[in-house]
Structures are given as structure tokens and as C-alpha cells.
Amino acid sequence: MFLVIIFSLSAFLAVAGALSVTFSKNLIHACVYLLFSLVGVAGLYLTLGAEFVAATQLVVYVGGVVVLLLFAIMLTGGTNLHHVTSRFGLESTPLMGNLRTYLMGVVTAVLLVVVLCNVLQGSMTGALVSENKFSSTVEQIGVKLLTDHILAFEISSVLLLGALVGAAIIARPHRSSESEN
């Protein structure tokens, strides 16, 4: 029963957040709705017994990625809110998509979901329903990460270093202003 309540709350947060991200007209609002969606997904991880993944999701996404996205939105001029009135008399915000692009998005998404459902049908029907008792996964994940998956673990550290250095190099100040000085 408790599990069902937690699942319902988290699923509602995740789905409502995702829908709000999709149909929000303001980019900063969309970013904050993404935050709600990510918190909901973390709750779903908790109901699946993956508390370490849930904690990582909260720390990395909510603490890192969303804040980074908000910074980038503000550095690129925030949301320009001068509405444009289309010929149908509807208000639309520039850059946030219009009816035509949304129609294309829906068509593509539905096609992809149909294909993926056909692909995944075998493994979904083959899934055995089991209720394993709650136990901490942190220790097992740590052991597996440093024995079976040690190569991926080390490669990920190189990847993170490369991403950090690359981001710093790409986002450095404009070169033409340097040559003027």
C-alpha cells in the first residue's frame, strides 16, 4: 500500500512535469518543470528498490544539470517574452515551437513508440513478477563497479575530465576581443 502511494505520487510528478516541459511557453518555467520530473523519476527509482541510483539522480540532476541549464538560459539572454500574434490570432512565443512543429513531434513520437512497443513486447511478457525483500544496494553496486565494470568506471573518469576541459575550452571568451587587446 505504501509502495502504491509512493509510486502514484512519483509517477504523477514525473508525467505532469514532462507534459509541462513539453507545453510550457517559457524556457525557465520548462527548466523548473524538468526539475519536478526528475524528482519524480528519483521517487520511481526508490519504489524499484534502487536507492543508490535515486540518490545519484537527485545529486547529479537536481543539484547539477538543472542548475547548469538555468545558468545557460540566463547567459543566453533569458526568455525573450515579446509575444508574436500569428495570423490565427493566437499568441506565440518565438523559439518555443508552433502548431506545425508540435504536430511533427507528436507524429514522430507515436511512430517511435509503436516500433519500440513491438520490439519490447517479447521482454515485457517474459518479465517475471517478483517481490524481493528490501536490502541496501550500495555495497553490491560498489563491489560490482570496482570488479566487473572497472574498465567502464575508469573510462568514465577520463570522459568526465575530457568533458570538463572541453567545456572550459569551448566556452572561453571570444577570440576577436582578445586580439583587439
Add this chain to the structure above:
Amino acid sequence: MGIIPYIVVSCVLFVCGIIVMIARKNIIGILLGIELVLNAAALNFVTFTKFNNLNLDGHIFALFIILVAAAEAAVGLAIVIRFFQVRESVHIDSATQLQS
């Protein structure tokens, strides 16, 4: 609690991400959609770990997905900021040449 509710939630996240990626014209908006799609994939990994087999490979894959998403966001946003410095726009259609 069966497997179907989790699959449905993940499906909704995936659909919303695809719609955002295609409908938005703002580059940062497209990055938001990519985050949603990556979350749907990670949720599927953890779900199938719980209901299909009980080793923790799906959890580890989800962790690596979170890691790659963080790296992708850092590099992508750096590219967006650089692009904004050069073009003074974040419209996806104004990205027409590799060299500034």
C-alpha cells in the same frame, strides 16, 4: 505493482522528450528534451532489472547514463554559450556553418 505502470511512465517521458526535441526551436529547449529521453531510458533499465533479473547490471547502466547525461549537458551548454557569443542567437536554424 506490475511492470506495466513503470513502462507507461517511461513511455510518456520518452514521448514528451521526442516532442520537445522536434518542436522546440531553442537549442537549450532541445537539450531539455534530451534529458527527458535519457531519463526514460534509465528508468527502463532499472525497471527491467527489478522485474526480469535480479543482478544489478541495470542499476550500473543507469548510473552510467546519468554520468553521460551530465557530461553531455556540460559540453552541450558550453557549445550553446559559444554559439551565442558568435551568432547572438540560440535559434537552431541559425546554426548553418561550422566555422565562425
